[in-house]
Amino acid sequence: MGLYQLTEKLEAAESLDRLAEPLQAAIHEAVPSGPVKDALSGTWLGHPVHPMLVAVPIGTWVGALVLDLTAGRDRGRQAAADTLVGLGVLGALPAALTGATDWSDTVGAERRVGLLHAVGNYAAVGLQAASWLARRRGRRARGLALSVAADLVVSATGYLGGHMSYAQGVGVDTTAFDAGPQEWQAVADDPAVPEGRPVAVEADGVQLLLVRQDGRLHALDDRCTHRGGPLHEGELTDGCITCPWHGSRFRLEDGAVEQGPAVYPQPAYETRVVAGRIEVRRTEPKGLRSNAV
Secondary structure, three states, X not given: OOHHHHHHHXXXXXXXXXXXXXXXXXXXXXXXXXXXXXXXXXXXXXXXXXXXXXXXXXXXXXXXXXXXXXXXXXXXXXXXXXXXXXXXXXXXXXXXHHHHHHHOOOOHHHHHHHHHHHHXXXXXXXXXXXXXXXXXXXXXXXXXXXXXXXXXXXXXXXXXXXXXXXXXXXXXXXXXXXXXXXXXXXEEEHHHOOEOOOEEEEEOOEEEEEEEEOOEEEEEEOEOOOOOOEHHHOEEEXXXXXXXXXXXXXXXXXXXXXXXXXXXXXXXXXXXXXXXXXXXXXXXXXXXXXXXX
């Protein structure tokens, strides 16, 4: 059985939900929507923080392993390896915290894989901490064995983390493949969008959110960039629409993120009314949103 097939079996392991659900509830209670969660999610940065922070423990532990294998009796290299192991343990703490808040917004298969990804990483941190203590007590062989075991665990959990990102789309902009019309396209009759009531329409296979506020028409991609929530079911407040799933708030004017946990803005469309019909277009598609071959 290949790794992908094994991971598919983990995705379907509903028994993991018995542990995942109370853990998620505890995280939501400890870190509710607001400035702290936004900071941990990366709303302020416009990019998820967790994948950036994981480079610290991985880099230091790999560096420590290289030094361990090449140090011989060189006490300087041995001391440097020990320092890197300790720094990796410290660096893993913020990485784990940001990962936990990101994972708390997952469901189903992605939540199960994420749970095993996290548990494995916590085990690796514990092994590296034990390695550091063994090294401090002069038990270098034991310390090296513990570090090697931790690195093997991190390799496995890294595969699961990559699966979450590349196969399950966790942490990516969920609108990345939504190109939308680049020429004006009629999507609704003008009276069908009354003042202050979000309406969902479709244009070139992309579901859009239409809102009229203070007499002005606004159009955004209806699928929340965070986890794909339907924005047309959300609440309008102060010129923003709030996602009904996780509370991300976006400006109607340009789709900018006003509150996380979303980190990416909503694609915004131009609007106009011609002969009683609302027309929309997107003038600046980018990356995977482009229709160009």
